[in-house]
Amino acid sequence: MAGRLWQRIAVDTTPLRNVAYRRLWWGQGVSFIGFQLTSVTMGAQVYSITESSFWVGMIGPASLVPLVVFGLWGGAVADAVDRRRLLLAGSLIAWVATGALLLQAVLRIDNIALMLGTVAVHSAGFAVTGPTRGAIIPRLVPVEEVPAANTLNFLVGNLGTVIGPLLAGIVLDRGGFATAYLIDFILFTGGFYAALRLPPLPPLGEITRRPGWRSVNEGLGFIARHPVVLMSFVVDIIAMAFALPRALFPEITAERFGNSGMAFGWLSASIAIGSVIGGLFSGWVGRVRRQGIALTVVIALWGLSVAAAxxxxxxxxxxxxxxxxxxxxxxxxxxxxxxxxxxxxxxMRGRLQGVFHVVVAGGPRLGDLRAGATAAAVGVMPAWVGGGLVCAVLVVVVGLAVPAFRTYRPVGR
Structure with a gap:
């Protein structure tokens, strides 16, 4: 009986039998450790230079504009070109930006404007790779394995979000900013190699021959015409913009834990630790039928958990x-x-993944800006706790107000 229960709740690893998907999966996992290491290091470095949560929060808008522009553009292009080649191009841009951060740290160029500019370039590369990778997955695995493949993708990404910040805590205590960026630069080779080994993924259908902003508008129009899809974006923006406390970690660490690098690392990794544990016991996720109402509940739980923390x-x-x-x-x-x-x-998947990536990666940047600006105005505790409570209340009100989303069931359920 225990064995049957474990089979029902444990993560489904079936997509890993697919060689192409497996390469994409482990490549993302290795490179994402370095990506998170760099993200945490940038926040710590900016706070070290300015001693201000406001400037830590400004990392968000610095990356948001290129994220929106290149995320939408990259999604449109992903519907028109070989997705493998586009993934390689975006990865190369992000890799060069990481090298620039490393060089600035080695030369001790403590220039906030230059750092934020480099962050913008890094975000542009990341914005291209995200939607491209998402659009690739349904081409590699059967449709019935897509939920399991997504779970594994988020699981390995969150595992990187655990290991990266914890590694950052150790490195920042002992090696400094340059060492952290160097590790990311080296780890990135794993993701680049995995992308090289993917099979060719040429576009399908006539519409994919015409990339550009017109095709971006077609994707946005598709979203606007389908309330369920639209609401899937709205509830995520609420969750990240109001409740994410990431920009407040450096100040909380300084106030409560004596600027301990390990404490900062644990806080930075904490959300992803829960995501990894949740992913390991996610076998039930694909069997939930009322996904609209379920989404509302879990995002409210997210907000309340952040407020309590x-x-x-x-x-x-x-x-x-x-x-x-x-x-x-x-x-x-x-x-x-x-x-x-x-x-x-x-x-249409590339364009929708472009919007998805803009929301998923852009929402936290808005959250950083909101948290940093609110902390500067009213203090770190009201910014943290108040944001979580607003998220929980707002997502329930909005989620229950749209009948198509409230009653949504997956196709065939």
Whole structure:
């Protein structure tokens, strides 16, 4: 009986039998460790230079504009060119930007404007690779394996979000900023090699022959005409823009834990720790039928968990509560991604993945800006706790107000 229960709740690894998907999966996992290492290091470095959560929060808008522009553009191009080649091009841009951060750290160029400019370039490369990778998955695995493939993708990504920040805590205590960027630069080779080994992925259908902003508008029009798809974006923006406390980690670490690199690493990794644990026990996720109402519930849980973490005084309790929120966020991400990948035809997937990537990666940047600006205005605790509570209330009101989303069931369920 215990064996049958484990089979029902354990993560489904069936897509890993597919060689091409497996390469994409492990390549993303290796490179994402380095990506998270760099992300945490940038926040710590900016706070070290400025001693201001506001400037840490400004990392968000610095990356948001290229994320929006190149995320939407990259999604449109992904419907018109070989997706493998586009993935390689975006990866190369991000790799060069990481090298620039490394060079600035080695030369001790503590120029915030230059750092934010480099962040913008890095974000442009990341914006191209994200939607391209998402559009590739349904081409590699059968449709019935898409939810499991998405879960595995989010799982390995969140594993990187655990290992990267914890590694950052160790490296920042002992090696400094340049060492952290160097490790990312080296790890990136794994993801680049995995992309090289993917099979050719040429476009399908006539519409994919005409990339550009007109095709971007077609994708946005598709979203506007389908309330379920639109709401999958809206609820995620609410979750990230109002509740994400990431920009407040450096100040909280300084105030409560004496600027400990390890404490900063644990806080930075806490949400992803919960996502990894949630992913390991995600076998039930693909069997949920009322996904609209379920999405509303798990995002409300995310907001309440973040608010409770802000009130906790002990590091272990903060980490545990943020981890609970991370598990809810993982489940939400799988359902939202699956809705997009199964709702649209292949020739539209790149564009929808572009919008998805803009929302998923752009929402946290808005959250960084909101958290940093609010902390500067009213203090770090109101910014943290208030954001989580607003998220929980707002997502319930909005999620229940749209009948098509509230009653949504996956096709065939």
């Amino acid at each position: 802000g009130l906790a005084g002990q590091l272990w309790l903060m980490v545990a509560l943020l981890a609970l929120g991370g598990a809810a966020d993982l489940v939400s991400a799988v359902w939202r991604q699956t809705i997009l990948q199964t709702y649209a035809p292949d020739e």
